[in-house]
Amino acid sequence: MNPELSITRFWNPVRITFGPGSLASLPDLFRELPGRRVTLITGQAIMRELGILDRIRTLLYDRDLAVYEGVESNPQIIQAQEAVDFARKNGAEAILGFGGGSALDTAKVVAATVTNGGEVLPLLTKERSLTAPSLPTVMAPTTAGTGSEVTRWATLWELEVKKKHSLEGPGMYPTHALLDPELTRTLPPYFAATTGMDALSHAMEAYWNRNANPVSDAHALEAVRRISEVLPLVVREPDNLEYRTRMLLAALLAGLAFSNTKTAAAHSLSYPMTLHYGVVHGQASSITLPALLEFNAEADRARMIQLAKALGGASVESGARRLQVLLQRVGLKTTLAELGIDEAGIALCVREGYTPDRAGHNLRDLDAAGMREVLERIRK
Template sequence: MIAWDWQAPGRLIVGPGSLSRLGELLTEERVLLVTSQGWRRRGIVGQVCGLLPGVEVAAFDEVEPNPDIDALDAVLPMLREARAALILAVGGGSAIDTAKGLAVALPAPGWGFDAHFRGGKKLPKHGPLPILAVPTTAGTGAEVTPFATIWDKAARQKHSLQSDLLIPRGVILDAELTLGLPRATTIASGLDALSHAFEALWNVNASNLSDGFALQALRLLFRHLPMVVEQPRALAGRAAMLEASLLAGMAIAQTRTALVHSMSYPLTAVLGVPHGLACGAFLAGVLAYNVEADDGRIARAAQALGFGDIAGLRRALDDLLARLGLADALAAAGVSRATVEPLAGQMINPARAGNNLRSADMADVRRLLSASLG
């Protein structure tokens, strides 16, 4: 692609222990901290209050995996009473997506997610509250993207909010916060970052800018993802994973995601499969599919990554997925041909599949399912 535009992210502060610099990112006097109950138990509320003397900090600690329309609407009246001027997300992709949703909804009395996603009500006229993001998983890249994924759990559907104004104003990547990540979360979120990097490469919207971010993310991921799974307390590896996730997020912030994500959504919406794991299910299959229509970019990427040629890249991806135990993780999450094939009709999401280097119709999706699920 020759013509492109890209909104750069906000200020990025990177390094182990960098949460201590949180105060540099805000002057607001009222802040809503969005986090999970797990992080509250680990003391994040007191820690943030200690880092922001003189700031009134309200905490919302009920972030659930995959934020839901009705659950969010239910807490809006209570959270509006905090009259926050800024939202601080500390947590994984769901915390950051929740923060983005709240940033839109809180300053707009009467506006809700049900009215927007189910009723067609437009986004509020005035912009969202500013957001700061401290990701504690390495995967979604939500700290640098303009997207928030919001789920309709009742209807088992995925929705998106999208606006450049949702790109966080400030980001802290503190690898110390990721040292305690459970193995399964490390794998699933790492697979999400890996999927973002690949999907930015085999994307009709790719540019030199997104390619640069995606290739560097892949270099880091091939080396460090298996290492952090095997050595979860290795700080350098955890730091590299956070950077890889950020870089892959920057890449998809420009390109959007593609066929892997499109096919993954029903696995999460209907079967409850963690997002990154659902993407991982189709990564090798979609690589093979896209290779058949390669215009040279995948071959160049294989070379740039040091795998020699496309066959080398495919072997490296297969080895990585095997080392992560993907097949067993998918089986444990209930992913099989029998559970997934009935979802095939929901797997072409034009806003995502339409970005793929090679277009796909239902027959292609069915072939990909056979190839991916055996």
């Protein structure tokens, strides 16, 4: 039956403010939130590069603003705990997350841990569950992107023991997402490429997903169409505000799509690549996309043709080829060999690449043989 004729549910409560210059709305957004004491969670490099901390201080002159600048990429539990302690010490009543996915995810973990009490670790290991809604939050991404500004989960890492953790709950949706494309303008082309391809992965994973519904589908297809068009332009002309704006909007659409479906096989397979080979998230989460488009066509060719069309192709095979060309055009790798992942690495990815809450959503059943098939397609 046509899924559009059945009852489906899509829910996303995040209030979205979008557009160049919209950072100026920050005071209005905080005026809608209770409390005066705001903790800003961010990474030092971003603040330095953008020279933006003073601007935020000026905009929020009537709040008590405490600034935590210690977030690094692939944020670790110990760092998130430090940020929680900092927020508690400053009596945080609201949180401002500012930066890429790592800063926003850390900010979301802080907002959840402060209201739920205790430490970060037992929440991540599910020893304790989230019962209270998070502190009110404003999330301002500086990459396009993570989608974290419109999702209800956050990812943290324990790199020394090669583990990844997620914290998730309906109370973790940000209150406000503030998307100002001006903030993405200084993002260097390589990071624009990795974060942009991650957004493409979010959109495609939302579409070849067992949780997909007609509303997430519409967001996903539109995001795929827009990202495949504009991302090479952003990489070629990083300072072009129109391209940056189109890309940030496309990443937002991808975020909305997977906020209701979660990710699937590409993300599941990416985690061992990041943990054991240090592959940047967006490279790891997008390298398998061409192979997965063909793999998933065995389960539902008509759906994969829709994705291929959004990529500008007429068939699954031409869609997969276009994806490979897109990866190359934006400067990313298309084979595991280029990432230094050899036979032993492939075996490792097969062994550790099945996260039930990701791979279990994939349209086509994914077992060890399936994961090997996908990885073999991009071996070299």
